[in-house]
Amino acid sequence: MSLRKDEAIVLSKRAYGESDRIIHLFTLNAGKVSAIAKGAGKSQKRFMNTLEPFNHVKVEYFEKQGRGMVRIENADLVSGNSGIETSMKRMCSASFFTEFVDRMTREREPYNGLFLALKEFISFARSKDPAYADILHYELMMLDILGYHPNFDTCVFCGTVINDEEKIYFSRERGGVLCTVCSRSLPHRRWSPGLMQGFLAVKKFETGFETRSLEREAQELMEGFITYHVDLDFKSYKLLKTMVF
């Protein structure tokens, strides 16, 4: 049995038995880790307030060779979740990204970039209500880190550089824009002019979409893309859509 020390973001917490808690942590160096916090339900000293969702903590945990779940020995708060509770926008978006990271990664697969992106978004959501463009920016960033980033620059089939005016064909299956020639032979959907440029601007954190209707199209495109490539139903996304978008 070895004691490990790491930084982590608490993804979720659920009760286990009378006073124990099962915690999903996203650690900086070991990726996602499932852990048990013994006595966390009643301890006034060790874990009080530290193992709450969205908290950034420094943890010490015992790991047994060949065992899936680790035992949290100590957790110190680096930065808490205060501020997120003040609006449904903040709560739903923070929940969406923690669920996203939880379900898109496998245990013990470290993703330093993803850890930093999640930490950055939580910090953002603590101070400000995120708009759709902010949420999309972090979603694209995380998809990029995980290797699922949609291509908005060049034709995803032949690699041709496409003029901004011609960036209207998007192939969900191929995961990017198509040039006019390739669009004749490959399945795609035609979107409004300006949408792909909007995505590129959001990706660079420059501006949002020019109109509300373009924003709606962007949501639709992303939902189709995620459903096709990831095939996961995020519980928090439904609420995010109702309460925020």
Add this chain to the structure above:
Amino acid sequence: MFYPEPIERLIDNLTRLPGIGRKTATRLAFFLLSAREGYITDLSHSLIDIKEKIRLCSVCFNITDIDPCAICRDERRDKASICVVEESSHMMVIESSNPGQFRYHILHGIINPLEGIGPDDIRINELRERILSEGITEVIVATNPNIEGNTTAHYIAEILKPYDVRITRIASGIPVGGDIVYIDPLTIKSSLENRKKL
């Protein structure tokens, strides 16, 4: 081990109860086997009654056998304020320390997007209807002081903003009899923010 089928079935059913493993279930089954018949009849009737007679109060959504529940029928309670809690068990705890003082509203859950639970899945709309129909002037939000409980409290405050009602939140801070040395930084911060004039 091979017990006769009725005992095996009883053990299986008892094992489904929270915190009961097979060993405890077997011990309980043998206790019931040797118990007097009157007790067994009483126990089985009690189990059937909780399914047949217990329902939710149509006013506050507390569990009750008579609708409205005893608390809602009690005319001596303060009619102007209402205490909002997550579960009936939370209401019992508040009631035991402040007997006969408040009327309640049980949400039957808490906003938790990670579990897909939103405001429409708990009794928040019913709370708004009560505010409009019962002339309530103060809503005391007594949800747990964690991220889900605080979010629910803020959401309630947000949706009740248009109404002429005072919304208060139970205080959180150093527990009575606690030692400041052992209190975590967040609790200290909260207790300083919520300090009161002596």
